[in-house]
Amino acid sequence: MARRLVVIGGNAAGMSAASQARRRRGRDELEIVVFERSHFTSYSSCGIPYWVGGLVPGPDELVARTPATFRDEYAMDVRLRHEVVAIDLSERLVVAKDLANGGEPVRERFDDLVYAPGAAPVRPDWADGGPAGVFGMQTLDDGAALMGWLDADADADADADADADAEVVAAPRSAVVVGAGYIGVEMAEALVRRGLRVTVVEKSPQPMSTVDPDMGALVRDAICGLGIEVRTGVAVTGLKETDGRVSAVVTDEGELPADVVVLGLGVRPNTDLARDAGLPVGRTGGVVTDLRMRVADGVWAAGDCVETVHRVSGRPVYVPLGTHANKQGRVAGINLGGGYATFPGVVGTAVTKVCDLEVGRTGLLERDATAAGYEYVTAVIRSTNRAGYFPGAQEMTVKLIAERRTGLLLGAQIVGRSEAAKRIDVLAAALWHRTTVEEMTALDLGYAPPYAPVWDPVLVAARKAAAAVEAGQ
Amino acid sequence: MARRLVVIGGNAAGMSAASQARRRRGRDELEIVVFERSHFTSYSSCGIPYWVGGLVPGPDELVARTPATFRDEYAMDVRLRHEVVAIDLSERLVVAKDLANGGEPVRERFDDLVYAPGAAPVRPDWADGGPAGVFGMQTLDDGAALMGWLDADADADADADADADAEVVAAPRSAVVVGAGYIGVEMAEALVRRGLRVTVVEKSPQPMSTVDPDMGALVRDAICGLGIEVRTGVAVTGLKETDGRVSAVVTDEGELPADVVVLGLGVRPNTDLARDAGLPVGRTGGVVTDLRMRVADGVWAAGDCVETVHRVSGRPVYVPLGTHANKQGRVAGINLGGGYATFPGVVGTAVTKVCDLEVGRTGLLERDATAAGYEYVTAVIRSTNRAGYFPGAQEMTVKLIAERRTGLLLGAQIVGRSEAAKRIDVLAAALWHRTTVEEMTALDLGYAPPYAPVWDPVLVAARKAAAAVEAGQ
Known part of the structure; x- marks a missing residue:
């Protein structure tokens, strides 16, 4: 008899998990039932402002895969407008209400459960x-x-x-x-x-x-x-x-x-069901998982409902972002499909665009660094996205925070007009690998006049931070 | 009596070295004489095509610092149109020809020498x-x-x-x-x-x-x-x-x-003078330095005339690029000014723009990987620079090369239309830190619809490469 996977939440995390599980286990081996409270699956929440603002024509563009795709191509039983109201771990049962059908209760047995109901906006x-x-x-x-x-x-x-x-x-x-x-x-x-x-x-x-x-x-x-x-x-x-x-x-x-x-x-993780079922919830408010996204035997969680570890502070953090939800879902799906994968945490990277202003950040802010017990130096520099003489060169500000004694990079922020925010990625990679600002001054970043000054703004900032570390020692 | 620094070559490497030395040693401690064969100092060779193409109005825009700036603000004796013709290490002398003055020979004593005459175009x-x-x-x-x-x-x-x-x-x-x-x-x-x-x-x-x-x-x-x-x-x-x-x-x-x-x-390093003076020249054709850019006692070299180490292959390579020249010059200048710095090599990053096409590369190409003795897998993916639904989303191709057994990233290439090439930086950072493609799948890169799909193209490529490694094991 096929094993049975029930997924609570049909968005990024839940559907990534289900898809990965399906890739490793065919329909003869694994039945998949997905309960989704809304009318949609696998959509980009981050795209909503662009729909509202008229940059994206409609909600369909924001849907990566429709329920029909999951049914037809992935052989999943996707049930929209179904709100899960209880999880019974000892009976291995999930109870859902069919919202389109007067709230009719539906009960489904599971062998594996993926808990991915996401988050809800904070309402005062x-x-x-x-x-x-x-x-x-x-x-x-x-x-x-x-x-x-x-x-x-x-x-x-x-x-x-x-x-x-x-x-x-x-x-x-x-x-x-x-x-x-x-x-x-x-x-x-x-x-x-x-x-x-x-x-x-x-x-x-x-x-x-x-x-x-x-x-x-x-x-x-x-x-x-x-x-x-x-x-x-x-x-x-x-x-x-x-x-x-x-x-x-x-x-x-x-x-x-x-x-x-x-x-x-902001948002708050949907953890009521998990809490009621006796699953662990951390002090950040998110469900606690291990590195493989496992919460308990046969129970996995991923996405905006879980907490994760911040690789710089070493502390649990709650960072609801679609990119983490996708990665965590994928890891859960690989593992429950019989493979092996881990989600090793985050470094707190985020980018946004405000009007024509680009904003990027990664790692710890000054207040985070203080809270984590670090003493630090900061360096703020202004440079340009392209060689200063190249058409379209625009100003960018880069700020680095480095541990005072060792020069270990703790965090970075970028504000600029164009080709600025995604430069945060190389700083995120530097944080990931625990790099000192001194070592960063040597990083072999791409240089050509349309892309950067001969010293990329990231390197200029690293030089200034390294000098601050040297001066402070 | 002040020590005396003679710099051969007044472009990126030489002037970076001289500037760093000056910052650490005032004019009472260090005299600086710079011989430059051309009419210009510290300019962007990489900017010449944009001058010729009319994107940059004139050569002045390509000059980062003029001889007057170096003379007035850095107290350097900058001698343009002077071609050095001999170095006498035992006498600690440099002989130059004053090209503007009939080739009149000039002799200058040095305590420290920075050898930075750059490179010359290959002429068949x-x-x-x-x-x-x-x-x-x-x-x-x-x-x-x-x-x-x-x-x-x-x-x-x-x-x-x-x-x-x-x-x-x-x-x-x-x-x-x-x-x-x-x-x-x-x-x-x-x-x-x-x-x-x-x-x-x-x-x-x-x-x-x-x-x-x-x-x-x-x-x-x-x-x-x-x-x-x-x-x-x-x-x-x-x-x-x-x-x-x-x-x-x-x-x-x-x-x-x-x-x-x-x-x-391409170009060929200017090493005749170094060779004649008995300084070591490697099999790549470039002058050999240690990690501090030192060639011999009191002799330093930097820029397009030196070879360096490729951090992925472990081999000496000749990579003439302005960004390396600046970094190497800075390192030489810090060291000769009494500080401590190293240039730890390159990973082979380069970016260029051809029409509206962006091209980036880092690490080893397939032929390099083979030459270095690696067996490898490759992954090529197509994705977009922004979320697929976001206005201006354009296609991008990412190729990764990973060691077959361990999945160690060996090289990466990107071709795209917009916001593509500089994504090579995060791959360069991954190479720098010896990362596996499996670990890369978890990298916390910036995500928002104007900047990337929820899986950044770099991560999509990492996933495919990791799957290829898993399949090949």
Whole structure:
């Protein structure tokens, strides 16, 4: 009899695991059942802002593989609109509700379980059960809901032009984005592209707290240049509504009119089911796995619901990112398919684009380095993406953080205009391999005038950091 | 009394060394005399094609620091148009000819010597002592000579329009570039930009033998798309001339009309002086140094005249590149200034742009791997620079070469349209740290839709190579 794999969550991590398992075990050896709560499988959450902003025509473009593909080509039993509500480890059973069918309960036996329900946007108390028009952004369904809100109103607006007497609501004109992290800033830009007046409200003193304050200041300038109002150091305390629709965001510094609100406060791992089933959850809030992504006998977890190890600090961290979800899912799938693979952790790399500003980071920020107990030196340099004389050369700022005594690279941040952010990759590789800034000065990076000055900005930064280490010793 | 440093060669390596020495030793401690044969110091040879092609207005843009800067700010005695003709190590003397002054000999005593005369374009026998209009491309003087040839003729052409009776030569219309390596291909593009009809003649069966034949074929298509005629497998045997000016290139497959010929056959290290002085020259043709760039007691060498070690093959190699010259010069300067630094070798990274095609390579090619005694697997993948759905996504091909048994990365090549070539840096870092392709699959590279698919092309290639290693074991 074939073994039976049940996958909870049909997005990046779950479907990567299922696909890898299928590659190693044919349909005679392994049955695969996937429960997915939404209408979609294997999609790019990170692409939602570009759909909203009009750079990508529709949600279909964001779907890497459809349920039909998984059914037909991978022989998987993919059940959309099914929400898993319980896991019984001793009985090896999963209970799901068929949402499209009145919540009818479905029970499925498993030999192997992949736990990959992802994460959910953080919703503060003031956003819960409040007026309509408040959106988190994590799933394609979230994106579709926002688009429906924006488009339905646009339709109403068009109708209003045709018949001025019709009772319709005006199209959204003012948006407030709460939180100025990656998603918040990307969504703010998307909404500006749609012609909305956008205010970003951020509790901390600067936007993009995913980089150090000095680098974040550069990002702030760029956001404001796009016409987005950024209100930092401001806390949201509630919402105002008119006829059940949001009309304003209330803050400790007054009200901001808003007929649509987007939450950019990060996400929280979906671990309730795991916790209820007795699976281990770490202090970062994510499910705890071993290096092979195993949680318990025959139980695997991957993606935005798990914690991982930060290779620089050595500490457990929660870093929900599609790229990790894919890798972790692949590792889980290889292992449960009888192969051997490990996910050795992350170094905290992230890149984003804000307007035409590119931002990259990897490793520890200054506050992380301090928290991990490091003393460090920093080096900040300005250079250009191409040889200074080459057409299109644009400025870039690189910051390195290195351990004070040994010069071990601890972290790096880049802000630039073009061909800047992905330079973080070579710094991520340097972190991966525990490199000193002195050794980095010799790295054999590609040089030609269209691509870099003869000293690549990364090397210029390494030289300055190495000098700071030498001076500090 | 101050020590005395004599530097032979005032370009990247020599001036980096001199500058670093100056930073550590003030003018009371160290006198610095620099002999430079040309009219320029510290310039970008790699920028010459962009000057010729009109992307950079003039030679001044290619000069990083002028002789005046070195004199005024670094207190160096910089002597242009001085050609060193002998080094006497026992007497600690250098003899130079003052070219601007009838070759008047000049003798200078030194305590420390930096040998950095660079390299010279390879000139085959058929090019030596032949007609005018044949140019190597290594120094700014070379670039100026070519520009003079092209511009003088353009001026003559303009005059001819004004006065049809004037006896003038026609402006160059046909160029032949001999050699389809980096310089040859870049110069071909530059000449096409100037409106010339350009043929590239290459002895080997394909252009860009700096990448494997399968990747080189992609480059060939791009060059031809620009309207450059590429004749591979064709050997040049001589030149034809009219009134002392070149009129055609003679090949084993017939004649090619040419009123200007550019040599792109690579360069050869300038080591005659070193050899005559008894300094060690390796079998690659370059001067042999230790890791601190020291050749003998108080004698240092750096740049296009030295050989270095390839960190993947472990063999001495000759890799004349501005980026190495700068690093080596810096290391020599730190050491001779009383500090400590090493140049730990190269991994063979190079990037170039041909039309809108980006080409990157690092590590060993297949033929290098074989020559070094490795058995290997290869993986070639196609992916995109950005998420497939993101505007501007363009195809990119990545090839990896990995040791058959261990999966150790041996080399990588990338050909793409945009945001492709500099991805070679993360592969160069992986080579630097001796990484297996299996470990590379986990690298924490930056992901966001404007920058990469959720699996970066580098990771996709690593996965395929890791699978090939697993299958081959």
